[in-house]
Amino acid sequence: MSTDEKLTKPYNPKDTEPRIYDLWEKSGYFSPNRLGRENAEPYTIIMPPPNANGSLHAGHAVFVTIEDLIIRYQRMRGKRALWLPGADHAGFETQVVYEKKLEKEGRTRFGMDRDELYKEILTFTLSNKEFMENQLRQLGASCDWSREKFTLDPKVIDIVYDTFEQLYKDGLAYRGSRSINWCTKHQTSLSELETMSVDREDPLYYMKFGPFTLATVRPETKFGDTALAVNPTDERYKEWVGKEIEFEGLIGTIKLRVIADDYVDKTFGTGVVKITPAHDPNDFAVAQRHNLAVVEVIDQFGKLNEKCGKYAGLKVEEARKIVAEDMKKVGMLVKVDEKYKHAVKVCYKCERTLEPRVLPQWFVRMKPLAEAVIPLVEDETIKFYPDHYKKIMLHWLRNIEDWNVSRQIVWGIPIPVWYRDDEIIVSKDSPVGEDWIKETDTFDTWFSSGQWPFATLGYPDEPDYKNFYPTQVMETAGEIIFFWVARMIMFGKYRTGKLPFKDVYLHGIVTARDGKKMSKSKGNVISPIELSDKYGTDALRMGLIIGNTPGTTTALYEEKIRAYKLFANKLWNVSRYVSDNTEETIAKPRLTEEDEALIKELNGVIHSTTKNLDNYRFYIAAEELYHYVWHNFADIIIEQSKSKLKSEDKVIIESKNYTLRYILMTCLRLLHPFMPFITEEIWQTINYNPSILMVEEWPKA
């Protein structure tokens, strides 16, 4: 078939892209083992594993585009390029998604058999995983499918267990009864990162407790009070410290000891605080210092329990009003500030107020882990793009607190712990002997994700770990810098002694056109897959790169993608022109001065594209290539060539013939990482003996 017939018009991405992807996948070049570069420098990117619980969204499309761009560039630079794909079981997130599905079906997870529920979610996740993998293919991801990992792979779980055991042995993982964030809807505890603070206006009640008046927004927790506290320097209450007061409450006589603690602010309210250790984290801390009893009066569903007498069974919000009214009746209520502004912690998923509860949970002591990496962030052994994330990271690392890794959900990796009376064994294997009870809690998803780089590469013995760890760059969303990036850095250093990557590139959130975050409820969600279907993946990719600077939000909208579809069309037609009007030559002819100048100009483009890609300035590189191809190559060089190719002078014709082809081939190479499908298709068509562009050499200036 002649090139004229194959480069027909117009370019049709929908027919081309799957065919080209298939060509790549079958070539085996996604795997570094097949590149025939045993001695070449490795270049590794570990893919942030998408949650296997739904369709890919715009944020996924950004990371696929940028990471694929980087890995294609490095592959063309001759590196042993590995982009390792994965999928995340996404514990809590998936459980929430699945619960919604159950709700729609009129079912609920509560009361379901644990194993049954686990199996259902597993089936759901595995089918989503396959769906998601095909979407990654559609977006052109040149990742090594033979190395794909799932967060629930037995090998991955083994490594996670080893880490937990080691943390336990080192005294960094411990079981403790501490005040934790409890979501009454999702019936699990959450880490600090999974909470959000929201500003609220609530009534502040001033209550009379014996000789004192004190302020609280939560009168309903009074049944769990175990002390009153004042500031040790507060002259007003000095005589009371250490004494016990007794007075009539709503459900009987109350006896409370008065203690002194610096935590109390003399200037707030009346300077007296009731201490409710079970239902307030600050009060819990006070209780620990003073050895106070912890009395739970609110249950896991956010209802007052049997210790609250006639108020038992009431929900917290109802109880608050009723208790306040009753106190008013008996004269305990002194006054109410109706609009007291304060912040409340809510569940980041359902936005319900979190109930602090004291429960035995597993915690990881993060301070030592953080201290080991702080100097390496400070001296930029690990470098952030954009660099202001360095400050954000350091601030967080310096103020890090213990991490609650226990979740009361079935969908996750079970915490490998066994209990018998007072004995605790941390082990992935069942202990010998009778009567051991297995822990039912699962790990916070991020506990396992935090080990992803070395877990996927098979730490400590597998060849991949030796060949590809540490990796070069972690490219992910800025919003998960604490959830994920910080933990990978700390766990990577802790387990392997090395930082898991050299550079961290953080892209911003993709928003709708109006700059608002996309959300189903706002109805402004744009599907990257639909855009790819409509305009082609190459156009989508260009639209996601150009104008996308790291760390800032990027708006995605249809017109933008359409514009790059036109660019793809332009490139296609440029190629048709060159194909129709020039011939492939073997030897380089003598070039005219004009053509020498054009090649020199092209060299400038090669130089700056290379430099920009080396410095993660994809947006500039893409824009420059766009501009060069369209407004230089097409508008000027090709237009001027039309008369030159009709010249009588053979030297001029041969020179132009060579130059046009040379420029086109170079542009295809330069554009390949950005627009892999169309460039490969043209490459395949225009060369008599086509190689695969994906593994062609990057041009040199």
Place this chain on the structure above:
RNA sequence: GCACCUUUAGCUCAGUUGGUUAGAGCGCGCCGUUCACAUCGGCGAGGUCUGAGGUUCGAACCCUCAAAGGUGCACCA
């Protein structure tokens, strides 16, 4: 409360270490094209680079202050 980000053409955004008339895409106006172009080309209008000071021979870019929008962290009942 503390920190960080953003503020450049009607819209969405670039502008790499401060250096000549500040750029792109979309949109808009006029003209021309089907001879690579399910189109494209040419020309054009449109910006006191949020504001006020300062540093400098020179500032969209560096410093100080302020304003608006956004995000994160913390929070005392």
